[in-house]
């Protein structure tokens with residue numbers, strides 16, 4: 001079987017699952033939300049990382065049904081944690097979207113249906129797209145982002161700083177959050193010389209009324225520097241790797 005066929009079967013056989021990585025309030029350490037990250041539990045290949053199959057699903061269009069499954073699963077999981085009283089009203093779930101998904105003409109209708117079925121309130125959902133998804137699809141992006149805005153669904157720019165050099169799109173499009181790519185965070189080593197673009201990106205978010213999430217925090221030194229630079233939110237292995245849902249439940253039971 002080729003990979004595409006295998007992935008189609010995998011979807012029908014319910015071989016996909018979501019892991020969840022905590023997004024943390026840096027000052028208090030309190031969990032503010034989770035990023036949902038897909039995995040494929042293949043009977044022959046083992047646990048497969050999305051970087052190995054998302055590109056294929058994007059090329060073949062399989063990302064559309066797969067992405068709908070991801071959205072529905074993430075929304076219904078957060079709703080379940082709400083019902084169990086494990087999370088408060090400030091907790092959200094973030095879902096990654098590819099360009100193909102984002103530019104589906106009926107994307108917002110699909111989203112409305114998923115929110116209705118799972119009974120999750122839209123302000124608990126955050127969507128993540130990359131700069132290139134916006135810039136390669138400017139016309140459709142404008143209308144989709146307005147529709148999301150009117151539903152109070154917030155939009156994050158993922159891997160910020162690695163894509164386009166122009167920042168003008170930040171004015172043109174209603175973006176709520178910049179997720180600072182982990183390559184910037186990883187050069188933080190405690191010295192003032194290696195802050196790189198980290199302070200500048202924070203200034204951009206302040207000037208534009210956005211918030212910043214620092215990705216890929218791995219050390220206490222990186223955390224201390226980010227806090228010193230007034231970064232409010234972050235995620236990374238220092239706090240937690242992406243976890244299966246059962247482990248999240250255990251974590252939430254002990255969260256301050």
Ligand code: G
Pocket residue numbers: 036037038049050051054070096097098242
């Ligand atoms: O979890 P991991 O670091 O292996 O993820 C690798 C890449 O796959 C990341 O860029 C992440 O954004 C992407 N990814 C993970 N889950 C999903 C998903 O559900 N949908 C899409 N479109 N991308 C995802």
Ligand code: G
Pocket residue numbers: 021037096158159182215216217218235236237238241242
């Ligand atoms: O592109 P995106 O930011 O959605 O990718 C998320 C990916 O980053 C996930 O696959 C996750 O496993 C990975 N990741 C999360 N935290 C860290 C970290 O602290 N260090 C590294 N190297 N990768 C991380």
Ligand code: MN
Pocket residue numbers: 035096128158
């Ligand atoms: Mn992401």
Ligand code: NA
Pocket residue numbers: 158159160179181182215
């Ligand atoms: Na990212």
